[in-house]
Amino acid sequence: GAVVSQHPSRVICKSGTSVKIECRSLDFQATTMFWYRQFPKQSLMLMATSNEGSKATYEQGVEKDKFLINHASLTLSTLTVTSAHPEDSSFYICSARVIGYNSPLHFGNGTRLTVT
Amino acid sequence: AQSVSQHNHHVILSEAASLELGCNYSYGGTVNLFWYVQYPGQHLQLLLKYFSGDPLVKGIKGFEAEFIKSKFSFNLRKPSVQWSDTAEYFCAVTTSGTYKYIFGTGTRLKVLA
Numbered sequence: 001g002a003v004v005s006q007h008p009s010r011v012i013c014k015s016g017t018s019v020k021i022e023c024r025s026l027d028f029q030a031t032t033m034f035w036y037r038q039f040p041k042q043s044l045m046l047m048a049t050s051n052e053g054s055k056a057t058y059e060q061g062v063e064k065d066k067f068l069i070n071h072a073s074l075t076l077s078t079l080t081v082t083s084a085h086p087e088d089s090s091f092y093i094c095s096a097r098v099i100g101y102n103s104p105l106h107f108g109n110g111t112r113l114t115v116t
Numbered sequence: 117a118q119s120v121s122q123h124n125h126h127v128i129l130s131e132a133a134s135l136e137l138g139c140n141y142s143y144g145g146t147v148n149l150f151w152y153v154q155y156p157g158q159h160l161q162l163l164l165k166y167f168s169g170d171p172l173v174k175g176i177k178g179f180e181a182e183f184i185k186s187k188f189s190f191n192l193r194k195p196s197v198q199w200s201d202t203a204e205y206f207c208a209v210t211t212s213g214t215y216k217y218i219f220g221t222g223t224r225l226k227v228l229a
Contacts, residue, residue: 004159006159034217036219041125041221042221043120043206043219043220043221043222044206044217044219046216046217046218049216093159093160095160104150104162104165105150105152105160105162105208105217106162107152107159107160107161108159109158109159110159
């Protein structure tokens with residue numbers, strides 16, 4: 001089956017620093033990748049849609065300059081949390097799908113970010 | 117705006133008990149419906165999906181879900197749960213012509229051995 005690898009699984013960083021999270025589709029080409037954020041006891045909130053070779057589409061309320069998304073190839077998308085603050089601490093999950101909006105999503109294992 | 121509601125946040129069952137997890141969505145148009153499962157320490161995995169046709173959908177591991185259009189519901193069922201079904205279950209919806217998945221808040225199921 002389709003596998004999505006997300007790295008790192010956990011990261012602790014100091015306030016003001018930047019953190020990069022990678023999302024790779026290992027055995028399929030993902031034209032579209034999605035980045036979600038999950039708060040405790042809440043649903044997955046879509047942050048942005050990443051399309052290979054073009055700018056990401058951000059959801060309302062998500063700061064583009066804080067959450068930089070790059071989708072440089074059909075198998076890799078990165079999310080960089082810039083100038084991280086404690087309120088950015090959360091669980092970030094990437095997902096990917098093959099062409100077609102009916103295709104199910106394949107999820108990475110998520111990244112637990114803690115900003116101290 | 118579209119939304120997905122999962123009314124049961126925590127469910128505790130004994131093995132062999134029957135399971136039904138509720139999922140309701142708000143959208144008047146054509147929808148695609150999904151149930152995802154997240155086992156402890158693992159990533160979200162697709163359990164089953166509904167696009168069209170027979171409203172009773174069978175998924176992996178003995179799970180099934182029924183799409184009732186008049187009730188805007190897509191409840192997940194399993195006749196007899198096992199300890200290994202302990203996980204968090206998410207209902208999700210995409211609407212016709214969009215790429216966006218809208219997730220419910222999830223239901224944490226604990227099955228007692």
